[in-house]
């Protein structure tokens with residue numbers, strides 16, 4: 694099993710790799726807005742800061758919940774939003790009407806594949822089972838060596854403490870190697886997301902759609 698890219702890079706690799714930039718961030722987050730104010734504020738703050746940093750947003754294309762707040766904030770600050778949504782959800786009028794680009798796909802699987810291809814890195818804000826599904830898929834693809842893109846778990850107010858504990862439990866029980874923890878980087882705030890994206894090189898290779 695390949696080791697995480699974060700642990701593999703030598704200083705020399707880092708220097709040449711830093712010429713690659715993270716230009717588009719895929720954000721997974723809740724479609725519910727009936728949540729703690731801190732989570733709602735984090736979604737808005739991330740959108741504003743992404744636009745200011747010139748980093749485009751790739752996301753599920755919805756107009757509801759944290760997803761909607763995030764996309765609204767990017768657009769209000771003059772940034773670019775690429776929404777990727779299955780036809781069924783668009784037809785249920787859940788698509789964001791203002792997205793710079795709205796890509797309509799057949800299935801949830803197509804959506805997740807395209808989101809992974811289009812982005813240079815991933816960030817996970819608080820969310821529910823849909824967010825967890827996306828998180829574990831992108832994490833397992835990284836564990837299999839199908840991509841080497843940065844994955845940031847944004848632990849606003851400690852929301853993800855149970856998920857972190859579950860990952861520790863999985864490693865301690867022998868179902869994953871200790872290196873698995875390093876496949877996902879925990880950051881405490883939106884400011885730390887932007888600082889990390891600015892400091893990190895982009896991925897060294899694209900997701901190979903043929904392998905997904």
Ligand code: AMP
Pocket residue numbers: 720721722723724725752753754755756757760778782787788820821822823824825827
């Ligand atoms: P959840 O965490 O269960 O609210 O699901 C949110 C995640 O699933 C998002 O990151 C989206 O990619 C996807 N998703 C769920 N509901 C929608 C929706 N109405 N429109 C677009 N994407 C959605």
